[in-house]
Amino acid sequence: MLIGLLSDTHGHTANLVKMLKHFDRQSVDVVVHCGDIGSSDCLEALVMGKPVYAVAGNVDRGACFEHEAAALGINFSEQTVHVPLDRGGMLAATHGDNAAVLAQLLRDPENVYVCHGHTHRRRDERIGGARVVNPGAMHHSRGGPNGAAILDTEKDLLTFVDLDSLD
Numbered sequence: 719m720l721i722g723l724l725s726d727t728h729g730h731t732a733n734l735v736k737m738l739k740h741f742d743r744q745s746v747d748v749v750v751h752c753g754d755i756g757s758s759d760c761l762e763a764l765v766m767g768k769p770v771y772a773v774a775g776n777v778d779r780g781a782c783f784e785h786e787a788a789a790l791g792i793n794f795s796e797q798t799v800h801v802p803l804d805r806g807g808m809l810a811a812t813h814g815d816n817a818a819v820l821a822q823l824l825r826d827p828e829n830v831y832v833c834h835g836h837t838h839r840r841r842d843e844r845i846g847g848a849r850v851v852n853p854g855a856m857h858h859s860r861g862g863p864n865g866a867a868i869l870d871t872e873k874d875l876l877t878f879v880d881l882d883s884l885d
Contacts, residue, residue, distance in 0.1 A: 840862055
């Protein structure tokens, strides 16, 4: 299963659309947005004929995305979403601005992957039995280029994608 991971779009629809086109060319099966979507236009752009999971980021809370996401068919939550994996287990995603929520996801042995955003920094490390991933930011990345990531759960392979390298 190929999962496209995004975070911290902050309303920059053009960046998001560019990355989603790349995800489509790579035959991504599922898209996960780890929060700070930033606008209704970005929320609508996420709909591309594949399952989409998204969480609210600190800038999204109070934006009433829950009803809009439901109408668009997006699996949306204020705190966490869980994506069932083909070989069992879950990919859990949260925004990452709540350390207690992140710690709780890491304690759950069913979560093979725990994904988050918020820091605007790429991350790929193992903590206990989980692989912890931050795809970086689609806008105002810190310590690296703007971008996202593609996770191949069959191979346990994570590939970071630089936004500027895409045409």
